[in-house]
Amino acid sequence: MSALILGWSLTLAQLLLGLAMGCAVLRLLRGPRAQDRILGLDTLYVNSMLLLLTIGMRSGATLYFEAALIIGLLGFVGTVALSKFLMRGEVIE
Amino acid sequence: MSQAPDLPLWAALLVSLLVVAGAGVAFLGSLGLVRLRSFYSRVHAPSLGATLGAGCILIASMICFSVLRSRPMVHELLISLFVTITTPVTLMLLARAALYRDHAEGRTNVPPLPKRRPEGAGPGEGTT
Amino acid sequence: MNRILTRILPHPKLFLALLAMWLLMNQSVSPGQILFGALVAFGGAWSMVALQPEPVRLRRPRAMITLAWRVFLDVFSSNFAVARIILRGRDGDRNAGFMTVQLDMTSHYGLAVLSIILTCTPGTLWVNYTSSTGTLLLHVLDLVDEEEWTRLIKERYERLLMEIFE
Numbered sequence A: 001m002s003a004l005i006l007g008w009s010l011t012l013a014q015l016l017l018g019l020a021m022g023c024a025v026l027r028l029l030r031g032p033r034a035q036d037r038i039l040g041l042d043t044l045y046v047n048s049m050l051l052l053l054t055i056g057m058r059s060g061a062t063l064y065f066e067a068a069l070i071i072g073l074l075g076f077v078g079t080v081a082l083s084k085f086l087m088r089g090e091v092i093e
Numbered sequence B: 001m002s003q004a005p006d007l008p009l010w011a012a013l014l015v016s017l018l019v020v021a022g023a024g025v026a027f028l029g030s031l032g033l034v035r036l037r038s039f040y041s042r043v044h045a046p047s048l049g050a051t052l053g054a055g056c057i058l059i060a061s062m063i064c065f066s067v068l069r070s071r072p073m074v075h076e077l078l079i080s081l082f083v084t085i086t087t088p089v090t091l092m093l094l095a096r097a098a099l100y101r102d103h104a105e106g107r108t109n110v111p112p113l114p115k116r117r118p119e120g121a122g123p124g125e126g127t128t
Numbered sequence C: 001m002n003r004i005l006t007r008i009l010p011h012p013k014l015f016l017a018l019l020a021m022w023l024l025m026n027q028s029v030s031p032g033q034i035l036f037g038a039l040v041a042f043g044g045a046w047s048m049v050a051l052q053p054e055p056v057r058l059r060r061p062r063a064m065i066t067l068a069w070r071v072f073l074d075v076f077s078s079n080f081a082v083a084r085i086i087l088r089g090r091d092g093d094r095n096a097g098f099m100t101v102q103l104d105m106t107s108h109y110g111l112a113v114l115s116i117i118l119t120c121t122p123g124t125l126w127v128n129y130t131s132s133t134g135t136l137l138l139h140v141l142d143l144v145d146e147e148e149w150t151r152l153i154k155e156r157y158e159r160l161l162m163e164i165f166e
Helices: A002-030 A034-059 A063-088 B009-035 B046-069 B076-104 C002-008 C012-026 C031-051 C061-087 C108-120 C146-165
Strands: C097-102 C124-130 C135-140
Touching: A002 A034, A002 B009, A034 A063, A034 B009, A034 B046, A034 B076, A063 B076, B009 B046, B009 C061, B046 B076, B046 C061, B046 C108, B076 C012, B076 C108, B076 C124, C012 C031, C061 C108, C061 C146, C097 C146, C108 C124, C108 C146, C135 C146
Parallel strands: none
Antiparallel strands: C097 C135, C124 C135
């Protein structure tokens, strides 16, 4: 019974997070400017991190936690580098 | 639905509620990314998913694994700490970059940037 | 005694935080992990010396708890406020705009914490701070009453932060 409830709510949550990722991708593709695309990419990273955590809860394995941590790290570094690039046209000054 | 861990009923209900609430908040934030019209309004949207959305799902994950392994599993705290520190940095940098670009293009509907110091900018000009 | 300790271990708080992080990440408190984590934290504390950070004095632990609680509540309320704006429709962000606040705080650490607080609560975004004049440029999603936002920042956060860091 409880596994059923949890299974369905995890499915619902994954669906919502998938839709959220869809919104982020829409902004990523539509632009109109470079900063909008970077913002969409950053949101995509955060949402995929949350999606990985829900997948981890479903499988009961802590392996997904590490993956989520790394996605978060990569998203941070990537967005910072891209914003720096927008500001000056170089990543490292 | 496919397999899910067998938790006691109270934990399953609590985890379900938190997971759905967190995913809902994250979805609303991303929806804002599509619906809001100006870039500076859109920058606010991802912080919904990164604060309350991530918080709910991380707490749910903590409860889920702690009950499952019957010992406290709180390593999700690391992610929450990390997300709280990094999200503001990315959003601030992005907003500053956008402001800078708008100025470089000569748009007038944005506030003036403070004067850059001639050499090296010093510690003062930047934010933290 | 304290002097000897700081000569061997420069930043004891950082050391403890890094060790705690290591143990959290490995989900274990076995002696081997503690030893290995202590080694890593020792290296981290010594590499911090090369960065020469300004010494930070934290005071008033009660103010810290009050501040943390306030931020916790505000994250909730501002999440709901921003969600309402997003759901309001195409014209939801008609009130969005920039504003400036004159800050009295000069401590770098206090300003860093304030920037995290303001950006983490959805609805306000820290854009720029000019230290020579102490003006902060903000973007606010629901800028109906500029006075109220100024009061919120100055009285709710800045006063407590100044108590803690200055």
